[in-house]
Amino acid sequence: MTETPFCMVLTTTNSQENCDAIISRLLSAQLVACIQTLPVSSHYRWEGKICSDQEILLLMKTQSRHYQAVELAIREVHCYEIPQIIQVPVTDGFQAYLHWIETVTLHPEERG
Incomplete structure (x- = not known):
């Protein structure tokens, strides 16, 4: 897969408390620029059964180079x-918005 400079990362959870923990972890670490949340109905197969749940979808905007760190941070919480x-x-995308993502997701050691 050809890597683009920016990406969205999607995850779901069934708990507002867990959603808040993910948001706090990612924003405080400057791994994502923005997280939007939406209520969703999820339908899936799990352990041989068809399941349906109400979940929260998190849409996170970041730089592609931060994906591995974002994934690890999500998995931790x-x-x-x-x-x-x-x-x-x-x-x-709108270049000013993409530039904003780049600016706010810089790690402290990358700031000049």
Whole structure:
């Protein structure tokens, strides 16, 4: 897969408390620029059964180079055994917005 400079990372959780922990962890570490949350109905197969749950979808905007750190941070605080953590490449966008993502997701050691 060709890497693009920016991406969205998606995850879901069934708990507002877990959602808040993920948001706090990622924003305080400057790994993502923005997280949007939406209520969703999820339907899936788990351990041989068809399941349906009300969940919270987190849409996170970041730089692709931060994906591994974002994934690790989510896994550290997520309440699911196997959480959805998916990277979606951003192939284009409003340049001022993409520049903002780049600016606010810089690690402190990268700041000049």
